[in-house]
Amino acid sequence: xxxxxxxxxxxxxxxLAEIAAAEHLSLRAYLARLADTLLTPTxxxxxxxxxxxxxxxWNGYDPDAARTAQLDAELDRRLARVDIR
Numbered sequence: 001x002x003x004x005x006x007x008x009x010x011x012x013x014x015x016l017a018e019i020a021a022a023e024h025l026s027l028r029a030y031l032a033r034l035a036d037t038l039l040t041p042t043x044x045x046x047x048x049x050x051x052x053x054x055x056x057x058w059n060g061y062d063p064d065a066a067r068t069a070q071l072d073a074e075l076d077r078r079l080a081r082v083d084i085r
Contacts, residue, residue: 013027
């Protein structure tokens, strides 16, 4: 596997190195593991679509775009009322 150089601020590198060391990993191993645990936007969309299909098959739930927007707005409204202390 070829190595790559990535330019990031020194503070970011140091923070990632500290996190990696706490998990007994090299920075290289930590970043590789991190990359393996994250999804690309395409993978997230595919999983969301798969979940939507499974939910629809299970209980028939299949909101259209307008209903989804309405539900998102309601969730945003409720979250805005939450007093986090």
